Amino acid sequence: MDITALPVWKKLQDLAGGMRSRKLAQMFAEDPKRAERYSLETPYFLMDYSKNFIDEQVLQALLELARETDLEGWREAMFQGECINRTEGRPVLHAALRGSVGESVTSAGQIVSRQVEVELERLKEFVNLLHNGGIRGCDGSPITDVVNLGVGGSHLGPQMAVEALRPYWQGGVRVHFVSNVDGAQLQNTLEGLRPESTLFLVSSKTFTTIETLTNARSALAWLGDLAPEAELLQRHFAAVTANPERAQELGIADRFTFRFWDWVGGRFSLWSAIGLPVAIAIGFGGFRALLDGAASMDRHFREVPLAENAPVLLALMSLWNCTFMGWPALAVLPYEQALHMLPAYLQQAEMESNGKSTTRAGEEAAYATGPLIWGQLGINGQHAFYQYLHQSPEVVPADFIGSVRPGHGLETHHEILLANLLAQSQALMSGVSRERVAAELRNSGLPAERVEELVPFKVHRGNRPSNTILLRGLDPQSVGALIALYEHKIFCQGAILQIYSFDQWGVELGKGLASALQPKLRSGDLAGEDGSTARLIEYYRRKNPGETLKVAG
Incomplete structure (x- = not known):
């Protein structure tokens, strides 16, 4: 399909041309129910997308584009285990990892949901043994530290989730992460750890990733002469991989080798055994709750009509801003310290998925297929790059993400934090006019000539779009739902724009x-x-x- 030949594509281009002259603040003034009309609430969050350059005409055209590109058909094909990753000849079944596909879905003759449950039981047993002192090093010391060696999807998702769920850490066994082949990170992580009580978790889908295997070899050398090499590999190493045979060839014990499958993309593998560090950090029950939160978003995505569907609407806002309004970036701005790794995680999830210029037909895309994702913690960003967001000639749409309930007891801190989130979103939309700046400067007692000199520098044009997502709290279910929201958003963008989102040849x-x-x-x-x-x-x-x-x- 040449989507640029669709009448609705031309209609959206025309609508975008008209919207560029509109004022967001005026659109709110004209419609007192705008925020109610363009927001939705799920069990785990409120998503407000009202500060985008949309009206009913734009929204209906975007929904028409989604239908004409068969988003609903692609969605069902994914959940049914059809081969939608066609360049690699694989289904895309990360939703199966949280129990969201039926028993009719099979792979290589095996019922996928049963394979998943078997492996989850193995993870549960391992985590419980670890926390109960049942897994010990070569000298009999209980394992107190687990170092995850992985990169990309074998690192970003697990570490992001572990950091996000700090209030739920179980204690007793500490979890560390090493992703960089730069030896400084490994050395710094190992400082203060005892070889006798340290276990290395080697996480690699293929078990051929050079960065990860180099770190594993150096970790083996660090263990020194505690025991012969073969025993060290059996007692101080575990593996998570889609290639368990390779891990066992290298000497890691079968009972410490955990599997996921080639129908799981690396950047969507948090929910598989790749999430073992999360299960260790917050306990297996907490990990199950994380999966349950994601599964709730799976059901929402699969069952709710497009016009009320959170991932669909979030994808349509991004597509509208990037492909039609011509704004090529998206700032991800979490106002929660616990979510400090979310921008980096979403960089990989979205840019590795949709950062492509070839359509499913093998032709050059004649349109932008996705934004550049960047950002960091909102409060830190306010003192770094928000100057650019507010007064640069470039328009950068933003996703503001916060939480109603903090993961700590310092309520005043949280009120200040949330007030800043709301203020920045409001300021980007409304700005400050020349007239208001001039009045404020005159009221401060400045002489007229000084007022005239300063006014141009203090004007904020505003009119910059954003979404705001407020989680009910930083609990495992809510975090799971948030991550799955963005996963399905990425899928929707790729499906509509004719992109294969689940390969990564550019890597x-x-x-x-x-x-x-x-x-x-x-x-x-x-x-x-x-x-x-x-x-x-x-x-x-x-x-x-x-x-x-x-x-x-």
């Missing part, structure tokens, strides 16, 4: 080049390299002292 090129270049850093063979790369390698070899640099003093 592979750099990996292959790095493998070829690594030996050249030692050999100095620059044959076939471009001038810039050759120059950089030459400089590295000339300046590399051949040993680890020590900090003076």
Whole structure:
């Protein structure tokens, strides 16, 4: 399908042209029920999308586009286990990991839901043994620290969830994360840990990821001479992988090898055994609650009409802002310290999924397929890049995310935090007019010439769109629902814009080049390299002292 040939596509382009001259504040003044009309409430959050440049005509056209591109058909195909990841020949079944597909869905002749439950029971047994001191190191010491070695989807999701659910940490067993092949992160993480009571969790879908396996080899060396290597691998290592045979070939015990499947995309694998660090941190019951929250969003996404469907509406707002209004970025701004890793997580989830220029027909996309995702904690951002959001010539739509109930007992702190979230969203929409700035400056007693000089610098044009999502609290169910909301949003964008969202060929090129270049850093063979790369390698070899640099003093 050439979606740009659809009449509704041209209609949306025309509507976008007209909307660029509208004022959001005026749209609220004209419709006292606008916030009620363009918001919805689920059991776990309120989503307000009223501060977008939409009216009923725009919304109905967006919904028509979703129907004409068969979003509902693609949605059902995903839940039915059809092969919608066609470039890799796989179904897309991360929803099965939280119990959201029926027993009719099979893979390789196996009922998917039963496979999932078997593995979850294994995870439960492992977590309970770990917390009860039933898993011990080579000298009999109970395991007190688990270090997750993974990168990308094997790291970002688990660490994000562990940080988000800090109030639910069980204690007793500490969880740490190492993702970077830069040895500094591994060294810094291991400082203060005891080899005798440390277990390394090697998380890799293929179990061939060079960064993760390099960190695993260094972790094995750190364990030293506690025991022979084979015993260390059996007692101090566990694995999570879609390639369990490879993990066992490397010496990790079968009972400590946990499986997920190739129908789970890495960046959507939090709900599988990849989430083992989360289960360790908050207990298996907490992990089940996280899955339940996500499953509730699965049901909402699958059953609720498009016009009242939270993931669909969030996707349509993003598509409208990026593809039709022409704003190519989205700022993710959580006003909760616990959600500090959410922007990084969503960067991978969305940009690795829809950051593509080839349609399902194998043709060049003639439109933007998704925004650049960036952001950080809202309060920190206010003192860093909000100047750009408010007064730059560029318009950057934003998602503000907060919580009604904090994960701590400092209520005044939370009121200040939430007031800032509401104020920033309001300020981006309303701005400050030239007339108001001038009046405030005159009232402050400044002379007329100084007022005239300062006014242009203090005007905020406003008229900048945003969504606001208020969670009921930072409990496992609400966090699970939030993550699943964004997962399904990403799916909707890809389905509507004719993108295969579940492959990531763009990740592979750099990996292959790095493998070829690594030996050249030692050999100095620059044959076939471009001038810039050759120059950089030459400089590295000339300046590399051949040993680890020590900090003076």
